[in-house]
Amino acid sequence: MPDACWAQARLVVEVDSRSFHGFGDAPRRTEERRARxxxxxxxxxxxxxxxxxxxxxxxxxxxxxxxxxGPA
Known part of the structure; x- marks a missing residue:
């Protein structure tokens, strides 16, 4: 789940804290989510x-x- 989202602009903001994005398989999951x-x-x-x-x-x-x- 993103930290902030504006559907009309198709924009997601993610705060990349180490606790959620930096350890174990979190970097891989972050990369896969962003690719999706x-x-x-x-x-x-x-x-x-x-x-x-x-x-x-x-x-x-x-x-x-x-x-x-606006949207990408």
Whole structure:
């Protein structure tokens, strides 16, 4: 399940924390999930927790730009 999703823009945001994306088979599952999104015409915007905490306004601008660009 994505951390945020805008269906009308076919946009998904995933916060790539190590606890959910960095250990065991999680990197493989993350890659497969993103490939499935792409095959269905969705874009995935990955964001690190550090960027979200340290540069929240920049991250928000990136999300806004991706949203305004519309579906892939």
């Amino acid at each position: 999104y792409a095959s269905l015409g969705w874009r995935v915007l990955p964001v690190s927790p550090a960027r979200l905490r340290g540069e929240p306004h920049a991250v928000l601008r990136e999300i806004e730009a991706a949203y305004l660009a």
